[in-house]
Amino acid sequence: MQIATPYLMFLGDVPDRLAAKTAYGINDWRPEWCVGQVRMEGCAADLGIPDLTLAQAVEHGCKTMVIGVANAGGVLPEHWVAEIVSALEAGLDVASGLHVRLGSIPRIAEAAERNGRALHDVRHTTETFPTGKGTKRSGRRLLTVGTDCSVGKKYTALALEKGMRARGLDADFRATGQTGVFISGRGVAIDAVVADFISGAVEWVSPAADPGHWDLIEGQGSLFHPSFAGVSLGLLHGAQADAFVVCHEPTRTRMRGVEASLPSIREVIDLTIRCGRLTNPAIRAVGIAVNTESLSEPQARTLLQEAEAAHGLPATDPVRFGVEAILDRLAAEFPA
Amino acid sequence: MQIATPYLMFLGDVPDRLAAKTAYGINDWRPEWCVGQVRMEGCAADLGIPDLTLAQAVEHGCKTMVIGVANAGGVLPEHWVAEIVSALEAGLDVASGLHVRLGSIPRIAEAAERNGRALHDVRHTTETFPTGKGTKRSGRRLLTVGTDCSVGKKYTALALEKGMRARGLDADFRATGQTGVFISGRGVAIDAVVADFISGAVEWVSPAADPGHWDLIEGQGSLFHPSFAGVSLGLLHGAQADAFVVCHEPTRTRMRGVEASLPSIREVIDLTIRCGRLTNPAIRAVGIAVNTESLSEPQARTLLQEAEAAHGLPATDPVRFGVEAILDRLAAEFPA
Numbered sequence: 001m002q003i004a005t006p007y008l009m010f011l012g013d014v015p016d017r018l019a020a021k022t023a024y025g026i027n028d029w030r031p032e033w034c035v036g037q038v039r040m041e042g043c044a045a046d047l048g049i050p051d052l053t054l055a056q057a058v059e060h061g062c063k064t065m066v067i068g069v070a071n072a073g074g075v076l077p078e079h080w081v082a083e084i085v086s087a088l089e090a091g092l093d094v095a096s097g098l099h100v101r102l103g104s105i106p107r108i109a110e111a112a113e114r115n116g117r118a119l120h121d122v123r124h125t126t127e128t129f130p131t132g133k134g135t136k137r138s139g140r141r142l143l144t145v146g147t148d149c150s151v152g153k154k155y156t157a158l159a160l161e162k163g164m165r166a167r168g169l170d171a172d173f174r175a176t177g178q179t180g181v182f183i184s185g186r187g188v189a190i191d192a193v194v195a196d197f198i199s200g201a202v203e204w205v206s207p208a209a210d211p212g213h214w215d216l217i218e219g220q221g222s223l224f225h226p227s228f229a230g231v232s233l234g235l236l237h238g239a240q241a242d243a244f245v246v247c248h249e250p251t252r253t254r255m256r257g258v259e260a261s262l263p264s265i266r267e268v269i270d271l272t273i274r275c276g277r278l279t280n281p282a283i284r285a286v287g288i289a290v291n292t293e294s295l296s297e298p299q300a301r302t303l304l305q306e307a308e309a310a311h312g313l314p315a316t317d318p319v320r321f322g323v324e325a326i327l328d329r330l331a332a333e334f335p336a
Numbered sequence: 337m338q339i340a341t342p343y344l345m346f347l348g349d350v351p352d353r354l355a356a357k358t359a360y361g362i363n364d365w366r367p368e369w370c371v372g373q374v375r376m377e378g379c380a381a382d383l384g385i386p387d388l389t390l391a392q393a394v395e396h397g398c399k400t401m402v403i404g405v406a407n408a409g410g411v412l413p414e415h416w417v418a419e420i421v422s423a424l425e426a427g428l429d430v431a432s433g434l435h436v437r438l439g440s441i442p443r444i445a446e447a448a449e450r451n452g453r454a455l456h457d458v459r460h461t462t463e464t465f466p467t468g469k470g471t472k473r474s475g476r477r478l479l480t481v482g483t484d485c486s487v488g489k490k491y492t493a494l495a496l497e498k499g500m501r502a503r504g505l506d507a508d509f510r511a512t513g514q515t516g517v518f519i520s521g522r523g524v525a526i527d528a529v530v531a532d533f534i535s536g537a538v539e540w541v542s543p544a545a546d547p548g549h550w551d552l553i554e555g556q557g558s559l560f561h562p563s564f565a566g567v568s569l570g571l572l573h574g575a576q577a578d579a580f581v582v583c584h585e586p587t588r589t590r591m592r593g594v595e596a597s598l599p600s601i602r603e604v605i606d607l608t609i610r611c612g613r614l615t616n617p618a619i620r621a622v623g624i625a626v627n628t629e630s631l632s633e634p635q636a637r638t639l640l641q642e643a644e645a646a647h648g649l650p651a652t653d654p655v656r657f658g659v660e661a662i663l664d665r666l667a668a669e670f671p672a
Contacts, residue, residue: 131563131564131593132562132563132594133562133563133594133595134562134563134594134595134596135594135595190531191530191531191532192530192531192532193530193531194527194528194529194530194531195526195527195528195529195530195531195534195566195567195570196527196528196563196564196567198531198566198567199562199563199564199565199566200563223569223611224614226468226469226470226535226573226614226615227467227468227469227470227532227535227536228467228532228535229535229569229570229573229611229614230531230534230535230566230567230568230569230570230571230573231531231532231534231566231570232566233559233565233566233569234531234565234566234567235566237562237565237566257467258469258470258471259469259470259471260470260614260615271610271611274607274610275559275565275607278560278562278565278596279562279596
C-alpha cells in the first residue's frame with residue numbers, strides 16, 4: 001500500500017479527541033504532510049491546522065484525503081459518504097482506517113472508478129505477498145518488540161527514526177500497523193494479512209537497501225501474547241532484525257485483553273534472540289524503552305537505572321527522556 | 337466450516353493420480369464417507385469406488401460433492417463448471433479445495449443460491465474468529481509439530497486418532513489444513529486465516545470437551561520455518577497442547593522451499609516446550625514420528641532406536657510400524 005502525500009485530514013463530526021486518535025498521531029509525526037483539515041458541524045477534534053475546502057486542499061497540493069477517525073457502530077454516516085464522494089470528484093484519493101471497506105459502499109466505489117482515484121483501506125489487505133524466504137537482505141534493520149501489545153513500539157520506532165535522521169543517518173520508519181501506514185505513506189497492517197504471508201509481507205515492507213541504511217520496523221504484539229504471538233514471530237523472522245529494542249509498560253499486571261501474566265524483559269530478550277537467530281544469527285538487543293507515564297520522575301529514573309544495570313542495555317522513556325542513549329549504543333555496535 | 341457427509345468424490349478429467357492426491361487422502365482415511373466417484377472422459381484417477389451419476393449419488397444419500405483435485409492453471413474448465421452446476425441442481429452441496437473460489441464463478445454462485453445449497457472453499461476462510469484468549473479449556477489435546485513442512489503431521493494425527501479409537505478412547509482428529517478439513521468434515525485451513533486470528537481459529541477448531549476426551553490436532557509448518565513459523569506458533573498457543581509428537585523426515589537437507597537448514601529434533605522439542613508453556617505449562621513431548629520411506633527397514637529401525645535413546649521418547653514410522661508405542665506412552669503419562 002502506497003498512499004500519495006500530502007494529506008487532507010478528514011475529521012468528520014467526531015464527538016471527542018479520542019475518536020480522532022489516528023489523525024493526531026499522523027499530525028504529530030508528519031506535520032509537513034498534514035496540509036489542512038476538514039471538520040463538519042459538531043466536530044470536537046481540531047488538529048490546529050488550516051480548515052480547508054476540498055477545492056482549497058487541491059490547490060494546496062493535497063493528494064489524499066485521510067479518514068483518520070473512528071465512527072460509531074461501524075456504519076459510515078450518510079454525510080461522510082457524501083463528503084468522500086466529493087473528495088474523489090475533486091481529484092483526491094481517499095485512505096481510510098475504518099473497519100468498513102470504502103469500496104464496499106457502492107457510491108464511493110463508483111465515484112473512485114469514475115474519477116480514476118485510488119481507495120486505500122489501511123485495515124484490510126487484499127494484496128497477496130510471496131511467502132517469506134528468510135534470505136539475507138542488505139541494509140540494517142532494527143525491530144521494536146514488546147512485553148505486551150500497546151507498550152510504545154510504534155512511538156519508539158518513530159523516535160529512533162527522528163533521532164537517526166537528526167544525526168544525519170539514512171533511516172526509515174517501516175509501518176506494520178494502520179496508524180504507522182498513514183505516517184509513512186506506505187506499509188501493511190500486518191495483522192490483517194493472511195497467516196501464510198506474515199513474514200513475506202514484512203520482507204516486502206522492509207526491502208533490500210544500501211548497506212548503511214537503517215530500517216526502523218514497527219513491532220506488533222508480543223511473542224508472549226496468547227492472541228498475537230504468531231504475528232510477532234512472523235514479523236521477527238521477516239524483519240531479519242540486526243538489532244531490537246524491548247518496549248515495556250511497568251504498571252501492567254496482565255497481558256492486554258487476556259488473563260496471561262506479563263513476561264519479564266529478560267524473557268523477551270532471550271526468546272527474541274532465540275527465535276530471531278533463524279533469519280539473522282547476529283541479532284542482538286540494543287536498548288529498553290519504558291513507558292513511565294504513570295511514575296514520578298524520580299521513580300522513572302530509578303526504574304530505568306535498575307533496568308540498565310540488570311540487562312546491560314541503555315534504558316529510557318522515549319517520550320520523557322528521548323532515545324539518545326539507544327542511538328549511542330547503536331552507533332557503537334554498528335559503526336558506519 | 338462444517339461439510340455435510342457422506343461425499344460424492346469429483347475427479348473430473350485429471351491427467352494423473354497426483355492431481356487427485358486430496359481425493360485419495362480422503363478415501364484412505366474416511367472410506368465410509370466416500371460413497372461414489374464422478375469421473376469424466378479421460379480421467380486418469382480412480383479411487384476404486386462406484387462410479388455414480390448425480391441422481392444415483394443423491395439416492396445413495398450423498399450430501400456433498402467434493403472437488404478433491406487440482407486443476408491446471410487455476411482456471412476452472414467449462415465442463416467442470418457445468419458438472420458443478422448440475423450437482424447443485426441435483427441437491428448436493430459442493431466443497432472445493434481449488435485455489436479459485438466457487439462463489440466467484442457467477443453460474444455456480446447463482447445455482448447455489450437458486451437451489452439453496454452451500455458452497456465450501458476449503459482453501460479460503462471468510463469467517464472471522466474471535467482472537468485467541470489462551471484460557472484453559474477442558475479436555476486433552478495432542479498437537480503434531482514438525483522439523484519442517486510436509487513431514488507427516490496430518491498422517492500422524494490421523495493414525496493416532498485411529499489407534500486411540502481402536503483402544504476405545506474418545507478421540508477426534510482436528511483439521512487445520514485443507515485435506516484434513518475434508519477428512520474431518522470440519523475445521524479451518526489455518527494458513528488462510530487473517531493473521532490476528534490464528535490462535536483464535538485453533539481455539540474454535542478444538543473447543544472445550546470432556547476431561548477424558550482427546551483432540552489430535554494437525555500441526556502446520558514448523559517453528560523453524562522462516563516462511564510459516566508464525567502460523568506454527570499461533571497454532572501451538574491456540575492448541576494449548578498437553579502433549580506433542582515431533583514429526584521428521586531424515587533425508588531432507590534444507591527447509592522446504594527456502595535456504596534455511598533443518599533444526600534438530602532436540603531443538604524442536606525445546607522450543608515447542610518453551611513457547612507452548614505460555615498456554616499450557618504442563619506441555620510435554622510424547623513421541624517422535626519419522627517418515628522412513630527412503631530407508632531400508634534395518635536402516636529405519638536403527639535410526640528410530642537412536643532417536644529413542646537420544647530423546648527418551650518412543651520413536652516410530654507411523655506408516656511402517658504403527659503408532660502403538662506412542663499410544664502406550666500417552667496411556668502411561670495421562671491415565672484415564
